[in-house]
Amino acid sequence: MSHYTHLSIEEREKSRVMLEQGMSICAIARILSRSPSTISREFKRNSYAAHHAQKKYMKRKSNCGRKSVLKHNEKIRNYVIQRLKLRWTPEQISGRAKLEKQAFSISYNTIYRAVHSGILPIEIKKIMRFMNKHKKRKSTNDNRGKIPNTVNISQRPSGCTNRSRFGHFESDTVLGMRKTGLLGTHVERKSGFLVAFKLE
Known part of the structure; x- marks a missing residue:
């Protein structure tokens, strides 16, 4: 045994x-x-x-073996498609569903997967592709708030950096206490000579 x-x-x-x-x-x-x-x-x-x-x-x-909710639930599918056609991002759609306290919840990752896997109509994929291209173009060409033809501070001459040469000015703005006044200033870096003026 x-x-x-x-x-x-x-x-x-x-x-x-x-x-x-x-x-x-x-x-x-x-x-x-x-x-x-x-x-x-x-x-x-x-x-x-x-x-x-x-x-x-x-x-x-x-x-x-679980299937995509966007493939089998027509209500959620239509909710997502309608908003994607309005150029909403998956993040916005997911967040809005929570704010509206919908009877369902859907993550933005689920929406992205549905778009890339072909579960949603091909026109949606084209819309998403257009949105991504527009976003990239906007981010590379967006010059709002930038002064044209400026030189980066890292490229200024060594005579300015080590204060060995006269004639290099540094400008700034100074906000007064309780935000009651605003000054513009120009300081010559070698001598410390200051020019200050009130800004309206």
Whole structure:
């Protein structure tokens, strides 16, 4: 009569992980070089761990087969499509759904995946492509608030930086206490000569 030996802690952990991955008792036994009856007994002895492992496997399997909500829920699909046609971003759509306290919630990642995977109409993908191009062009050409034909401070002559040459001025504005007045200032860097004037 063969003598039954319990699995080691390491073997128990390995068997639990393999069970979570959906492997059969025979396959686990073969990998651990144990008899199927030994593996079966261990799972029966620790039925909670075995049940928990199997439950995790079934849940993961179910999640893998889950379909996109935008493919199977027409209400959510129409909500998203209508707003994408209005040039809303997925982030705006997701946030607006929360603010409006819709009966559903949808993440912007889900919307992006639906666009790129072809779940949504091809026209939506074209709209998104146009929005991305426009955004990039706007970010590279947006010069609002910039003074034209200026030279970066890092490119100023060494005589200005080390204050060895006269004639280099540095300008600034100074706001008074309680925001009651505004001054413009010009300071010659070598001599420290200051010119200040009130700004309206």
